[in-house]
Amino acid sequence: MSWWAALLLFLVTVALMEGFAYVMHRWVMHGPGWFLHASHHRARPGNWELNDLYAAIFAVPSFVMILGGVQLGWWPGFTWIGAGIAAYGAIYFGFHDVIVHKRLPTRYLPKSAYMKRIIQAHRLHHVVETKHGTVSFGFLVAPRPESLKAELKRRGRAGVRRSTGAELVSDPAER
Structure with missing residues (x-):
């Protein structure tokens, strides 16, 4: 070959x-x-x-x-x-x-729009603690966070854990 x-x-x-x-x-x-x-x-x-x-x-x-x-x-x-x-x-x-998930220590801070988007999408996936009602199943390709938030809202936020606000935003300026 x-x-x-x-x-x-x-x-x-x-x-x-x-x-x-x-x-x-x-x-x-x-x-x-x-x-x-x-x-x-x-x-x-x-x-x-x-x-x-x-x-x-x-x-x-x-x-x-x-x-x-x-x-x-x-x-x-x-x-x-x-x-x-x-x-x-x-x-x-x-x-x-x-x-x-920071399972190993790192000082990495996402700077690119792409990295911020996929990290936020994965965090939005994890706001749902149940088997059903989750959003964003990909790992390297993810829908826009605004779409995911709208979908969670449309679903009535079933299974969504109480938010501290941190997992729903990617930019500290948004908090």
Whole structure:
């Protein structure tokens, strides 16, 4: 397989993973997989939550494809698909766990409109503590926060935790 084809396959996989993540988050994690994901919509008493098992579950296909492509003689493209899945997982970890949920200490402050938008969208997703009624299921692509706030209001704010105001704004000047 040429390097250009491998790179293209890798990049396409990373891009398609956003759609896969949306589907899994919307219809599995907030569906039959809620028994694991519910821990992520509550205060975390320690470093880990049951929802962290999803990282291990989603790493399995990546590991198997890389192993198959590198060691087991499978089509070489599987290596690059597995690497793309792993890269998306690393991007997700950096964005979701480090930047948004601050599971590792960082001094990062979002400056770009894009980063502010996706962080605020994810925080708006978390104002709902229940399985139903949430908004914004993507991780790297998100609707405008104004649209999400309007949708929460339209739904009657069912399941929305009492606001301190901090999770509904992205800019301290808006507080």
